[in-house]
Amino acid sequence: MDTILLIDCSDDVTTSMAGLLKGNHQVVNVSFEDRDIPGKNKMIILQAHDDLDAISKKISKIRYECKFRDIPIVVVKQSEDQIPLEYYLSSGATEVLPLDAPPGACRQILQGYLIPSRKPLESETEYLTPFIENTINVLKATAQMDAVFREVYFSNDFRIFGDISGIIGLSGVSEGTVAVTLYWDLARKIIANMMHVADNQLNAEYIHDGVGELINVISGSTKKRFKGTPFHFDLSLPTVVVGSGHQLGHPDNSSIAVLIFDVAQMAFVLQVCLKPKQKQS
Amino acid sequence: MTEKIILLINRDAAFLDQTGSTLEDAGYHTRTASEMRGALALLSANAVGLIICDKALQDVSGFDLLNFIKKDPLREKIPFMFLVPANEQGGAFKAFELGAADYLVYPLAPQILVDAVDELFATDDDVPLPSGIPEAHPTAAANGQTSPTDDPIPVSGLIIDVSRDGVLWLPGNVQSFSRQSLYIETALFGKQGVSLLARIKRADGTFVLNGYIKEIRFEDFQKPAIIEMSVQEEEAWRRIHDDLTQKTQHQTQEAADQPEVEPQLEKTIVMSPTGIDKTAYKTGPFKPSKKKDPSYDRRFYHSLIGRQLDNYRAITLIGTGSMGGVIQGWDVALEREVALKVISYGLSSKESFREMFIKEARVVSRLNHLNVAQIYYIGTSSDILYYAMEFVDGLTMKELIAEQGNLNNLKGLEYFITVCEALYFVNQNSVIHRDIKPANIMITRAGNIKIVDFGVAVSADTVKKTTNNQIIGSPMYMSPEQVAGLSLDNRSDIYSVGATFYHAFTGQPPFQGTDFKTIMAHHVQTPLPPIRKKNANVPAALARIIEKMMAKDPLERYKDFQYVANDVKALRAHIVDRKRPSSRQTKTSG
Amino acid sequence: MLFLVVDDSMVARTMVNNVLEPMGHEVIQAGNGQEALKILDKLAREVGVVLLDWNMPIMNGFEALQAIRSNRYCDHISILMVSTESEAEYIDRAMKAGANGYLAKPFTKDELIDKINSIVQSSSE
Numbered sequence A: 001m002d003t004i005l006l007i008d009c010s011d012d013v014t015t016s017m018a019g020l021l022k023g024n025h026q027v028v029n030v031s032f033e034d035r036d037i038p039g040k041n042k043m044i045i046l047q048a049h050d051d052l053d054a055i056s057k058k059i060s061k062i063r064y065e066c067k068f069r070d071i072p073i074v075v076v077k078q079s080e081d082q083i084p085l086e087y088y089l090s091s092g093a094t095e096v097l098p099l100d101a102p103p104g105a106c107r108q109i110l111q112g113y114l115i116p117s118r119k120p121l122e123s124e125t126e127y128l129t130p131f132i133e134n135t136i137n138v139l140k141a142t143a144q145m146d147a148v149f150r151e152v153y154f155s156n157d158f159r160i161f162g163d164i165s166g167i168i169g170l171s172g173v174s175e176g177t178v179a180v181t182l183y184w185d186l187a188r189k190i191i192a193n194m195m196h197v198a199d200n201q202l203n204a205e206y207i208h209d210g211v212g213e214l215i216n217v218i219s220g221s222t223k224k225r226f227k228g229t230p231f232h233f234d235l236s237l238p239t240v241v242v243g244s245g246h247q248l249g250h251p252d253n254s255s256i257a258v259l260i261f262d263v264a265q266m267a268f269v270l271q272v273c274l275k276p277k278q279k280q281s
Numbered sequence B: 001m002t003e004k005i006i007l008l009i010n011r012d013a014a015f016l017d018q019t020g021s022t023l024e025d026a027g028y029h030t031r032t033a034s035e036m037r038g039a040l041a042l043l044s045a046n047a048v049g050l051i052i053c054d055k056a057l058q059d060v061s062g063f064d065l066l067n068f069i070k071k072d073p074l075r076e077k078i079p080f081m082f083l084v085p086a087n088e089q090g091g092a093f094k095a096f097e098l099g100a101a102d103y104l105v106y107p108l109a110p111q112i113l114v115d116a117v118d119e120l121f122a123t124d125d126d127v128p129l130p131s132g133i134p135e136a137h138p139t140a141a142a143n144g145q146t147s148p149t150d151d152p153i154p155v156s157g158l159i160i161d162v163s164r165d166g167v168l169w170l171p172g173n174v175q176s177f178s179r180q181s182l183y184i185e186t187a188l189f190g191k192q193g194v195s196l197l198a199r200i201k202r203a204d205g206t207f208v209l210n211g212y213i214k215e216i217r218f219e220d221f222q223k224p225a226i227i228e229m230s231v232q233e234e235e236a237w238r239r240i241h242d243d244l245t246q247k248t249q250h251q252t253q254e255a256a257d258q259p260e261v262e263p264q265l266e267k268t269i270v271m272s273p274t275g276i277d278k279t280a281y282k283t284g285p286f287k288p289s290k291k292k293d294p295s296y297d298r299r300f301y302h303s304l305i306g307r308q309l310d311n312y313r314a315i316t317l318i319g320t321g322s323m324g325g326v327i328q329g330w331d332v333a334l335e336r337e338v339a340l341k342v343i344s345y346g347l348s349s350k351e352s353f354r355e356m357f358i359k360e361a362r363v364v365s366r367l368n369h370l371n372v373a374q375i376y377y378i379g380t381s382s383d384i385l386y387y388a389m390e391f392v393d394g395l396t397m398k399e400l401i402a403e404q405g406n407l408n409n410l411k412g413l414e415y416f417i418t419v420c421e422a423l424y425f426v427n428q429n430s431v432i433h434r435d436i437k438p439a440n441i442m443i444t445r446a447g448n449i450k451i452v453d454f455g456v457a458v459s460a461d462t463v464k465k466t467t468n469n470q471i472i473g474s475p476m477y478m479s480p481e482q483v484a485g486l487s488l489d490n491r492s493d494i495y496s497v498g499a500t501f502y503h504a505f506t507g508q509p510p511f512q513g514t515d516f517k518t519i520m521a522h523h524v525q526t527p528l529p530p531i532r533k534k535n536a537n538v539p540a541a542l543a544r545i546i547e548k549m550m551a552k553d554p555l556e557r558y559k560d561f562q563y564v565a566n567d568v569k570a571l572r573a574h575i576v577d578r579k580r581p582s583s584r585q586t587k588t589s590g
Numbered sequence C: 001m002l003f004l005v006v007d008d009s010m011v012a013r014t015m016v017n018n019v020l021e022p023m024g025h026e027v028i029q030a031g032n033g034q035e036a037l038k039i040l041d042k043l044a045r046e047v048g049v050v051l052l053d054w055n056m057p058i059m060n061g062f063e064a065l066q067a068i069r070s071n072r073y074c075d076h077i078s079i080l081m082v083s084t085e086s087e088a089e090y091i092d093r094a095m096k097a098g099a100n101g102y103l104a105k106p107f108t109k110d111e112l113i114d115k116i117n118s119i120v121q122s123s124s125e
């Protein structure tokens, strides 16, 4: 049975959540300090409280511990809490439900997030495989590191969680966005290796610059694999973004593939949103 | 800058050694070069905060180097200190002309050098830290151009978008602005000198301003930085600038009038260094119109994206309506595209609706017509009620009208005929659509009509009466008997098709109003506004057909869609005939 | 030999720099084509090899390549394009415009060293 981890939830919230989830799952309530590894849980539900800063830090912390896995973090907040959803979402929450939300809606939303992820379509695999292979190649060639592709999930929200991201807009036969997102330690390690220097010799400016170059090389080397296909694109100049929770504009009606890689006991993601202008036949 | 590196350039190795160690002792990092090429190499590899350069170098003159650097947008801002021999102080004036910050005469006492450097960096430190609201623009101050109107004016809650390439936009929180510059707090990291676009959404439109990053300041490399964007002098910017100035004055006035707003509190929020997201939540005249939280229904449909319901992979949310959301899906068993209509939680939680819905969908799934989007499957997965239907790759008539203004042309007539014929077939099979409207008529890329959302309205209707006046669907195309809650037959669909094409041919729905109730009342009581008053180009015969379809009394309408189709076909033949050049002389236009 | 490394990424430039220097070469860096041309205005005679990225702001590598090739004071300079743009038609265009070699990003340190050695060798012949 799947576990749903409730963190810092009052008895009332625990009872109502257990009721909504209809007993198909094991519901465990713990305090923030006693939480266990998020990877084992299907969903994490956190009750918000008055200290906004603390709650935002807790969400970010849990999000970080999820190592980019598709584990929904649902924040339950007081009905009179006027803080916009965006505040919690930008800290890393997946969804925010006020206590006075219609139970029917809450049940369906929770049910929705508990449905297992889908596999990629054949057409998606066709364009994701080159991205996966090239990401691994680039890290091997430039940073002498062995990255391993772990999994992919799909989202229709292009949001980045991590310390630093390199983002590049794509235009041409296909349109979209590609972004690489890393936590600080891994970014530092990769860039130091790329430059053939020790990581303590790097200042942050190099890391910013290097992450831009990283996404540039990943997308540039992938682009040529698409020559003559509906997935071909042209590159714009990379943009580097610091901090997490930014929602990136993206073309409507698109799905974003979140590719998770493991390297040096850490993880990073490559998000790919690619839409051929001409539909494939 | 992270650390201040001083670049010393001189031909004389002994001088470099000596001066270098003087400065290192005073706590500065130094790098040295004896010629231009070495200097440029060091400049590109280091974050240099000050250049101290001799008049003559090994390869070129110091003026050449100064000149070169001052023309480089990435480096022009690095202060340049010139060294001239005591007997050649004339050179110093030339150096100032070229933009040097200071000059020193040698032989040079170590203390004088250190003092001069300290002073230079001290003025630099006066520049407010990123979290603060920038005061006067440092360069303007240095050039002595400061006038009261040039001082950046602080603003709060003015959120714009910034982009490097015009493709990817990120939010920026404007902290202050002057005539030349916008000071923006943003997570988008740039480099000095690179071009930048700022997009400002206002009531009178969206404006994109061109500029470049003049300066970038940050306290913490992991947090958003403050970018000074030098904005190109453009008409749009002038207008926005003046307007902002006015509003800000107003704001200060207002703040003075409202003592209950605690200024200190306001300020800490504004200056929160992490806070481009958080600052948006405070009040002020620039407060972005509070974005409404997405509805629970929308959030529910979103939760399904990237998941698999039964045999269907949910790819992306196409749109939402009053009864549900439509998701583009993939059928893994039959390997084809589908559209999944997920029923809203409000309806699906009603047992009576569920039963009715499934029963109706079963009937509709038996309809087999080229112009009817087929229903493939009805199901519940994890308590989620949905059906899978034929995926229509194209636009709705609603979008088409929005795109083209109206469809008063031959193509529009074709659509009209096709819809009537398709509905004749459907009504013959004892199914009434009940929710015909432009959003439920789709046109494929190949130009074929597909009517969607069949029969579903029937079940929705039954619930409608029980849910306190929550109307399902748009009332703009509802027949009077539907409004009155009477029992319906095919003539209700005839009315709705009439209303739909009234809209298509004129570009406007038959009745307008601010709320459901008014529009519904119009359908029952108000005489139909003549079509040709709304669009004089609609042929009179066509107007008559639609007006007949929309008679208040079902008995005065066409008996069935076959009659409508016949009349429209005759009209089309007439128009086509008239358009033929040979017949133009013989027939007069009616 | 003196190398001019042109790339808008500081990291990319340093990466090349840190390979070239231990090989006994000297390196000057530039962040875009325009900067590179300005440097060549002063130092054309000293520079032996230019390494050019393709996508850069202000002036891209291809434009810089054309400008360098139309400058007779730069005839002796070997130009190596180093870019993520590595489709055949890009390589073709660059070679036709007078590039002496093309190195696609990403490359390993050894690939860079090999390429540099062969460029240096042919340019000293």
Ligand SMILES: Nc1ncnc2c1ncn2[C@@H]1O[C@H](COP(=O)(O)OP(=O)(O)OP(=O)(O)O)[C@@H](O)[C@H]1O
Residues within 6 Å of the ligand: B318, B319, B320, B321, B322, B323, B324, B325, B326, B339, B373, B389, B390, B391, B392, B393, B395, B396, B435, B439, B440, B452, B453, B472, B473, B474
């Ligand atoms: N079979 C389909 N194939 C492709 N897209 C569809 C299909 N059905 C609907 N859509 C798209 O989904 C959007 C939403 O449809 P939906 O039926 O939910 O809303 P609606 O028609 O505006 O309102 P209502 O709920 O009253 O029918 C439509 O505007 C259309 O663009």
Ligand SMILES: [Mg+2]
Residues within 6 Å of the ligand: B321, B439, B440, B452, B453
């Ligand atoms: Mg519909």
